[in-house]
Amino acid sequence: MNAGLQFEFERPQSLAELGARLAQLSAAGADYVLAAGATDLMPQLKLGLRSPQRMISLGGLSELRGIAIDGDGRCRIGALTSLATIAADTRLQALHPALTAAVARVASAPIRSRATLGGNVLVDNRCSFINQSALNRAAHRPCFKAGGEVCHIVKSAQRGKLPQCQARFVSDSVPVLLLLDAELRLWSPRGERRVALAGFHHDDGIERHDLARDEVLVAIELPAPTGRRIDYAKLAVRANLDFPSLGVALGLRAIDNDAFGELAVALTGIGTHPGHWRHRRADFPSAAAMLDAAVAAARDFAASYDQDFFPRDYRKRMIEVFIRRAAARLGGAAWT
Amino acid sequence: MKPYRIVGQPQAQIDARDKVTGRARYADDLRLPNALHALILRSPHASARILGIDTTRAAALPGVRAVLTGADFERTFGVLPISKDEPALARERVRYVGEPVAAVAAENAEIAAQALALIAIEYEPTPPVLDARHALKPTDDPLHPELKRGDNLHKQVEQRFGDPDAAFAAAPIVIEKRFRYAAVTHAFTEPHAVQVEIDGRGNLTVYSATQVPHYVHLALAEVLGLDEHRVRVVKPHLGGGFGGKSDPFPHEMIAAKLALVSGRNVRLRFSREDVFFSHHGRHPTELTMKLGFDPAQGITALTGDILIDGGAYGSFGVVTTYYNGVLLQGPYPVPNFAFRCRRLYTNKPMCGAMRGHGGVNPRFASEVLMDMALTEAGLDPCQARIDLLHRENTLTVNEFRITSVGLKRGLEEAMRRSGWREKYGKLPFGRGIGVACGFFISGSALPIHWNERPGSTVRMTLEFDGAITVYSGASDIGQGSDTVLAMMAAEVLGVELDQVKVVAADTRLTPVDLGSYSSRVTFMAGNAARNAAIRMRRLLVAGACRKLGLSEPEYPQPQPPADFFRQGQRAPDFEADYLGANPDYRDGFELSGGRIRHLASGADIAWLDAVHAAIEGPGILQTVGNYRAPKLGGKFKGAGAGLSPSYSFTAFIVEVTVDPETGHVRVDKATCAHDCGFALNPLAVRGQIEGCFHMGMGQALMEEVVHEGGAVQNAGFLEYKIPSPFEEPEIDIVLSDGEDNEGPFGAKEAGEGPLAPVIPAIANAIFDAVGVRLQELPMRPDRVLAALRKAGAR
């Protein structure tokens, strides 16, 4: 049997119980992994990409589950809430239809019924050289993310020019959550904190985000709607199952009666971390110029490599197509 | 309406309920007592010398019962006698990433895995040959030094008929293009699995997920050095093959050898990644094809120069090399024809037979060229194709005997139903409709191992309780061959389907059948079953006559075949007499509703009473039926390739939407016309056609095995992109209303032929939609977009 699947399993029933356990394990320097729906985790364990001694399931923490919406439209989505539950929630859909749409495009129906929103925010970066069997990894040399000295996609890294892992950020929900100004509620035995989702992810395929080892993502919180209308579109060859080769969220918000007051863009699938920009109409001579600037920023950001079904040039090219199309859906023909 | 009760009616497969309720047992579901768990150690190198293998630590591990390396096998093997080039375990060198190098059998999977980790292998990597072009280059270190060649050519075939050069010179339209094709794989549901049971006398029963129990039987005996009668191969329920289970495999040899060495039962199962290593899929191909066309005559000449990348070993590759050329001899006459096809060895998992074997890739090229020629000539591509189809009862230039051609009416109907005339050339930019045709063999007329035995034999028994058992070596791989055999018996003997049991694919209990490949089973095993049933019917009718005091019917003597193509080529016999569409069993009786009725006198008797009367003497009723293909073909070298007693014809009309900004292609609707002669089981035929469409669409738009440094980079169903149900369009199917003179009840094949035209139909629809011709598969969005940009730049 695969070494990655030989672990101790525990399932604490409350945050308090979990906290005690985490404090204990941390003190002992123990090796463990937290699991939500485990739809990202299990394939990695089966491939032997990780072989933790212990898996601690968050599944027993009912306080981490559920969607609460207050009178002002503020939402709190428990990190353990399944994507299927989120996609089916009609109140949420009325408030944030783009979130529903993005979540409904994750993987497939069976996976969405296990997968959680917290897991989706924290989903591991991917690369065609790392998400592989032990034999395949042995056939190539181990790469940065496998503890090696080389990146097989950025050939120049072999010469030490870009000593950074380029595994792709692939979460479908994060671009929309960014445009919704989401905040993350994090909890550890050391205390609780609240951070903005913007800036939470790092420009690195290995050390991907700000979560401490003993920290748990408890909830994703969304402020009351700001009037920003959001569009999410995903590039994938199939309508089912595939990770985004590119995901583009576009948000348009009126400021001072100008329907084109602010344009926000967030990307997934195209770099080591989500791209995210906001442009104010006031800073540009025209709405069209603002849109051009958004396109240019996104294209500059996209360090795209051949690590996906689609070749890099195509994916880069699609950034502009996706942004302009989303812009047309949100703003009609009035981009002047 | 034909006078049939069972055939021609949609029938659920006889094992459908068992399969959907989980009752069906597949190869890995069996539980042999006390079985050892076997695991295979695979090569991480695409090309390397094996300097040493040390298995001592693995062998010493408690719980390990047997360890094997290449040194334990003397003989190599291969499905074709002319390329037995594959070792069960690599010796001296490895030729692809994933090649089996050593194997262990242990008390459980954990111990087996630990043992694998303890095997030390010293490799010396050598530069791999990763594509066919590279493989053409001279080298002093070819993959197969035993061929004594200075390059990696495995097989080269050249054929020439008529005078293509003169025909091109005279043709008003001549088009020549280059096409490229990625590797694609079968992607069947059930991974390979094998279990071996060994008895106290050292006899083996091998339960394997195979399409070809007979060939596995022969190969096991040869590789293991056992008398053939000591090996029994059984195929349990099987979850899809598509050609990917039609070879004898290393893992079968390994599991059997482990059982012999350990004296214990052995279980060996594949992961999905293992299946990608085993592969045997469609050859990556590069070809140039040239078409000469005269609006007044049709195709005047067709030539092709074809390069196919075979991977590390031979498999069916020699046949593939021929099929890439010879299957271009339909569905239209090609009076001047030449091709060269070369198969190369490369350091990748081997290619072999895959649904539509050898005919799929060249069909994409020929039907795209055809479309270009027809549009250039200003002809309607659909109507013109109908007009150009082969005529019935003709010979092609390479002496294929074309008998029934039932596509004309079907395609006319499909044209009407798809709205072709209203849509072709008239849809808005971005939407298009396209058509393509194809043809395929209904079974190879020649066996793989030359012999004079029938290709299919069926034994049938009928016992006192009315139970009918059909014994056939044919392999039901999900396509429904067991059902079709049961239908033959039930129809001829006048009973319901559930009175018939099929015992199949067990080399000890069932007579030899060559297996499920080349779309041969319905035609060949079907005819054998029908003949066994007609003989059984005669025994029953004799019993009835005795009870009713009637004299037995006078059966006509076997007739010399009327078909002019068969004259002089075969002696008249019972089998030939009862081939085909004839619904008249020539006995003047009606068998149905549990009774047997003499039509002339009206006298009747219970069916079971007739059984009892007939059985008095022998104690059991037993008959045998055969199928032997007629002697066909010309006298030139390679004349046997592609010979079939009959050919199926298919057309697909496909509608697409192409997004001109992203290049994304969506198939909106497909309409198929398929000539399978008489559709014995229309439900199964439709299933096959839908399956062919899905597979064809996958190869057309997204499927591709990606290699990097020889390693398969997408050995799983997340990154190897099979279309999901969301991509599947509505499929409208028009079945032919004709029949074939020699097929059982008039039936021909339906499992493979419909695949090939799917791909060019999609390509031709893309052209109608946005005006670009794609010449590389898969037609991924980035390629469509690149073609559009190139066209825009012009």
Ligand SMILES: Cc1cc2nc3c(=O)[nH]c(=O)nc-3n(C[C@H](O)[C@H](O)[C@H](O)COP(=O)(O)OP(=O)(O)OC[C@H]3O[C@@H](n4cnc5c(N)ncnc54)[C@H](O)[C@@H]3O)c2cc1C
């Ligand atoms: C075939 C397939 C297709 C997929 N397609 C997509 C796709 O299209 N789009 C997409 O975005 N994703 C896709 N995924 C990835 C994955 O299914 C989703 O991202 C999913 O939302 C992950 O959630 P989970 O609960 O299963 O996470 P898990 O696998 O349980 O966890 C993922 C990671 O986050 C950590 N983690 C999870 N929850 C917490 C928490 N509350 N606190 C602290 N750490 C936590 C885990 O330790 C782990 O490292 C796909 C997966 C598969 C197998």
